[in-house]
Amino acid sequence: MSSDKHNGGCMCGAVRFIAHGAPKLVANCHCKDCRRASGAAFTTFVDFARDKVVFSQAPAAYQSSPGAERLYCKTCGSPIAYRGEGSPTEINMVLGAFDSPQQFTPTEDCHILSALWKTQQ
Ligand SMILES: [Zn+2]
Numbered sequence: 072m073s074s075d076k077h078n079g080g081c082m083c084g085a086v087r088f089i090a091h092g093a094p095k096l097v098a099n100c101h102c103k104d105c106r107r108a109s110g111a112a113f114t115t116f117v118d119f120a121r122d123k124v125v126f127s128q129a130p131a132a133y134q135s136s137p138g139a140e141r142l143y144c145k146t147c148g149s150p151i152a153y154r155g156e157g158s159p160t161e162i163n164m165v166l167g168a169f170d171s172p173q174q175f176t177p178t179e180d181c182h183i184l185s186a187l188w189k190t191q192q
Pocket residue numbers: 081082083084085086144145146147148149
């Protein structure tokens with residue numbers, strides 16, 4: 072993947088961001104928390120170093136479990152990112168927040184035992 076800028080934001084546009092460089096990982100998470108937080112069957116995350124993502128304004132944060140928070144827009148409610156203290160230098164951006172999400176292809180599936188459907192292996 073190229074080392075350019077990846078723009079994104081929430082549905083209403085109040086929170087915008089630019090992620091710089093290539094993502095460290097693109098993965099689907101099938102855990103129950105991601106299902107609740109997104110409303111979808113699973114969440115696809117695009118992982119960047121935290122210092123590579125610049126926000127136009129700080130998104131709101133919800134502590135979804137000890138040491139983990141989910142960032143969202145307080146105006147429109149769109150999920151934006153996940154931050155966990157297990158990976159203190161990383162931020163996991165949600166795929167759907169990017170203006171061009173088709174540029175990222177997931178290569179891994181996490182929490183597969185919680186998946187609603189069998190994925191192709
Ligand atoms: Zn918004």
